Amino acid sequence: MTSSPASLREARPTIADSVDGPPFATVLVANRGEIARRVIRTLRRLGIRSVAVYSDADADAPHVREADVAVRIGPAAASASYLDIAAVIAAARETAAEAIHPGYGFLSENAGFARACADAGIVFIGPGERALDVMGDKIRAKEHVTAHGVPTVPGFSAVGMTDADIAAAAGETGYPLLVKPSAGGGGKGMQVVRAASELPEALATARRVAAAAFGDDTLLLERLIVRPRHIEVQVLADAHGDVIHLGERECTLQRRHQKVIEEAPSPVVDAATRARLGAAACAAAASVDYRGAGTVEFLVAGDRPDEFFFIEMNTRLQVEHPVTELVTGVDLVEQQLLVAAGRPLALAQDDIRLDGHAIEARVYAESPERGFLPATGDVLVWREPAGVRTDAAVESGSVVSSDYDPMIAKVIAHGSDRAQAIERLDAALAETVLLGVDSNLGFLRALLADPGVRGGDMDTGLIDRLPPYSASEPSQAALTAAALAGELARVRASEPVRAAAGPLWLTGTGWRAGSAPVGRTVAVEAESGAIAVVAAPDLAPASFSAMDSRRRRESSASGRVGPAPHDGSHTTEQARASGVTVATDAAGWIWVHADAATHRLRPLTRREAMEKRLAARERDAAATDPELRAPMPGAVVALHVADGAAVAAGDRIVTIEAMKMEHPVVAPHAGVVRLDVVTGDQVRRDQVLAHVTAAEPAHEASDTPS
Incomplete structure (x- = not known):
């Protein structure tokens, strides 16, 4: 996690710099990943002892090493670790923590956790119970702020209503509608309903997700604002009645209600609208005696940016808070600590000035080419870009599992205006290396x-309107690097058998002293299945010398005998000079970052290339595969048809849940279903879930007597 002076403005002096000193001696951070590291960074700057908590899956995580003290709180499952209130409280007592910072997600908006902290005599760095209770329920929050003059979207609560009652009320409200779980947030369970015929399935899906994610399947239905923009306002409030806002953030770029890119300020909000939005946000916060750093979210009509409607209030720090920090120079975590300690705000509304523009991109472990399915694996190489702020959950050697949210980093750029901020962010993303x-x-x-x-x-x-994403084709530099890495791997694999021979004699390239290399080509396969043929890379002694001497130095320094594990730093000097980074995973695929893009490639022998081409031809000629396979590891949360049922092409058969997201698996063609799993099964990627056998064509009766 880095912060560059070129992008992260210095925080303005606050009362933490006065004779009052740090607000706490020890603070426990009840979270993980990038937000835990970000909170620890401010604690360290203020001279406050930090305590990390971790699950078994996070025993080697960066936030564990960066804290002054770390305490194990349970197994990998969040329900048995990060959501275990008793375990978190016990860790705080064990380490003499005076306060707990919950980050975001997990227990950050849990009123029961806030009460447990109070009962234990520990300060909860967040709002009071009233704010958590009122704003933690979308239905109650909407009714509450409406009474305080905050504009809201037309809609109704489905509490106590039958599906028939809901259908009648939905007809009166008018379509399109948005079905939302009343509890929780993050877009989980939200369903868009454009016609009455879509309502039953949307209600069933929203209830199922809400019950699983929040333990509460109560629903709220609202009019869907067409072409809306998502604008939110950052507020700060203390226990002495002072509430200010720090301007707005634009969070319109979303996929499945999950924010992807955020910026501050919004390009469509003028000074007058900003003042009105800020006043409404402060009114909502004051109505629940809010204290801390919270966010009030609004929908803004696309054709009328001066018209806005309250959505909800998030009573904790938001993922996108860095863009506000970059344009205001205010450290929001520091402000949370000061307010939680009972100190008055040192900032007045007139002190807030917006300087330039900031934009943030969320880096997710997912496969856009495969419909944004969550991805897992070992981080072979992680290298952050220079000149911008990066808040990352990972580093080289980290493991990304399916136990937690797939967001692994945020890259945030600041510029004098929006155009410059976008250009800087794009350049930073091109420079970011994740293999x-x-x-x-x-x-x-x-x-x-x-x-x-x-x-x-x-x-x-x-x-959602963009065409399906297709990754760029590997560049010549990427293909050549993969071919070279494959040749070097082959050489190394042969060393234990022929240890006396140098790498030059094991290349098999036909190179001889005093002569040019024999012309040769190498087939390289992309993960998509495409095969490219490239000229064999130059495997002259100089290339081997740089690579082999580095490897042997690392083996010697670590006390290992034989080849050192590939940590991503094993690139030739030529590759380094050309900006290419290479690493090999456990399955033998070669990851290459070259020309601002990342590819997963594999060199093939001539036989392998031929066999793959033949297999591809056979697949093209064959009928649709009757096997339905899991697109990612996860849990079976719903079976939509019975075993032996007849289905049509495109019918939903199974739903898999992974990383807090549901993914339907549909019938590839019409036929009869045979289910291979049951609800609750944990499945691995590519596991067969069901078979859809095409129905035999009916034979017409013959008119000719037999």
């Missing part, structure tokens, strides 16, 4: 290049 795990880095750059994004003409459906 070993699929990511959305390429998609983020494509999104930033979209004319609507560049021009600020956006709405929350923009991403």
Whole structure:
């Protein structure tokens, strides 16, 4: 996690710099990943002892090492670790923590956790119970702020209503509608309903997700604002009645209600509208005696940016808070600590000035080419870009599992204006290196290049309207690097058998002293299945010398005998000079970052290349595969048909849940279903879930007597 002076403005002096000193001696951070590291950074700057908590899955995580003290709180499952209130409280007592910072997600908006902290005599760095109770329920929050003059979207609560009652009320409200779980947030369970015929399935899905994610399947239905923009306002409030706002953030670029790119300020909010938005946000916060750093979210009509409606209030720090920090120079975590300690705000509304523009991109472990399915794996190489702020959950050697949210980093750029901020963010994403795990880095750059994004003409459906994402083809530099890495791997694999021979004699390239290399080609396979043929790379002694001497030095320094594990730093000097980074995963695939793009490649022998081409031809000629396979590791949360049922092409058969997201698996063709799993099964990627056998064609009766 880095902060560059070129991008992160110095925080303004606050009362923490006065004779009052740090607000606490020890603070426990009840979270993980990038937010835990970000909170620890401020604690360290203020001279406060930090305590990390971790699950078994995070025993080697960066936030554990960066804290002054770390305490194990349970197994990998969040429900048995980060959501275990008793375990977190016990860790705080064990380490003499005076306060707990919950980060975001997990227990950050849990009123029961806030009460447990109070009962234990520990300060909860967040709002009081009233704010958590009122704002933690979307239905209650909407009713509450309406009474305090805050504009809200037309809609109704489904509490106590039958499905028939809901259908009648939905007809009166008018379609399209948005079905939302009343508890929780993050877009989980939200369903868009454009016609009455879609309502039953939307209600069932929203209830199932809400019950699983929040333990509460109560629903709220609202009028869907067409082409809306998502604008939110950062507020700060203390226990002495003072409430201020720090301007707005634009969070319109979303996919499945999950924010992807955020910026501050909004390109469509003028000074007058900003003042009105800020006043409404402060009124909402004051109505629940809010204290701390919270966010009030609004929908803004696309055709009328001066018209806005309250959505909800998030009573904790937001993922996108860095963009506000960059344009205001205010450290929001520090402000949370000061307020929690009972100190009055040192900032007045007139002190807040917006300087330039900031934009943030969320880096997810996911595969945009495969419908944004979550990805897992070992981080072979992680290298952050220079000149911008990066808040990352990973480093080289980290493991990305399916236990937690797939967001692994945020890259945030600041500029004098919006155009400059976008250019700096795009350059930073091109420079970011992540090998070993699929990511959305390429998609983020494509999104930033979209004319609507560049021009600020956006709405929350923009991403959904984009054509399916296709990754760029590997460049010549990437293909050559993969071929070279494959040759070097082959050489190393042969060393234990022929240890006396140098790498030059094991290359098999035909190179001889005093002569030019024999012409040769290498087939390189992309993960998509495409095969490219490239000229064999130059495997002259100089290339081997740089690579082999480095490897042997590392083996000697670590006390290992034989080849050192590939940590991503094993690149030739030629590769370094050309900006290419290479690493090999456990399955033998070679990850290459070259020409601002990442590819997963594999050199093939001539036989392997021929066999793959033949297999591809056979697949093209064959009928649709009857096997339905899991697109990612996860849990079976729903079976939509019975075993032996007849289905049509495109019918939903199974739903898999992974990383807090549901993914339907549909019938590839009409036929009869045979289910291979049951609800609750944990499945691995590519596991067979069901078979759809095409129905035999009916034989017409013959008119000819037999």
